[in-house]
Amino acid sequence: MTIQEMRQAVCDWSKQSYAEKLFAGTSGNLSVYDKEQDVMVITPTSVPYETITPEDMVVLRLDGEILEGNYRPSSEWRMHAAVYQAKPEVSAIIHTHSPYATAFAVNNRGIPTILIEMVPFLGGDVPLAKFAVPGTRAVGDEAVKVLAERTGCLLANHGVLAIGASLEQAHIRAVYIEDAAKICSIAMANGPIVTMSEADIAAMKHG
Numbered sequence: 001m002t003i004q005e006m007r008q009a010v011c012d013w014s015k016q017s018y019a020e021k022l023f024a025g026t027s028g029n030l031s032v033y034d035k036e037q038d039v040m041v042i043t044p045t046s047v048p049y050e051t052i053t054p055e056d057m058v059v060l061r062l063d064g065e066i067l068e069g070n071y072r073p074s075s076e077w078r079m080h081a082a083v084y085q086a087k088p089e090v091s092a093i094i095h096t097h098s099p100y101a102t103a104f105a106v107n108n109r110g111i112p113t114i115l116i117e118m119v120p121f122l123g124g125d126v127p128l129a130k131f132a133v134p135g136t137r138a139v140g141d142e143a144v145k146v147l148a149e150r151t152g153c154l155l156a157n158h159g160v161l162a163i164g165a166s167l168e169q170a171h172i173r174a175v176y177i178e179d180a181a182k183i184c185s186i187a188m189a190n191g192p193i194v195t196m197s198e199a200d201i202a203a204m205k206h207g
Helices: 003-019 077-086 099-106 118-122 137-146 167-190 198-206
Strands: 029-034 039-042 058-060 066-068 092-096 152-155 159-164
Touching: 003 029, 003 039, 003 058, 003 092, 003 167, 029 077, 029 167, 039 077, 077 092, 077 137, 077 159, 092 167, 099 152, 099 159, 099 167, 118 167, 118 198, 137 152, 152 167, 159 167
Parallel strands: none
Antiparallel strands: 029 039, 029 092, 039 058, 058 066, 092 159, 152 159
């Protein structure tokens, strides 16, 4: 993708995620990374999603050098950079504060494997990354520790991180994380939940 195409994609998926209530206010952030160009395009900090434009996106290196942009990058750019550096297969990241999943993060508990679609889309359960101060690289470092064989995780007392080879892929994973959290919350209110067995999870992964 060209840088302009990257800016457009980040803007479009930001607006869609906001419309789907994966974000509230100016919370959350998205980015894409082009390894060949060594360029990351990320949402700016504190700009309302209703008015955001492709030109508002910030273009920078993973070390924080800003190449283009009229605003400061998201305060979580270090988290994004840490994930891209540790996981070369990842080219897109969405960090949401979607309410049901973030509630699990506030409870400091992961989301168990309760739905069959969690296996192909998320790799199974949604693990919890240890708390790290927002805006620091440590947020990304802690996420990487639990993202082995997973495509998304919860950030303790913070929110959700979903990864993918494209923003479309990262986005659908963020949607499934919130959906699983919502269903799990409702189910727990109804009574004890039943998680999928390890045998069934393995059969789905290798079937």
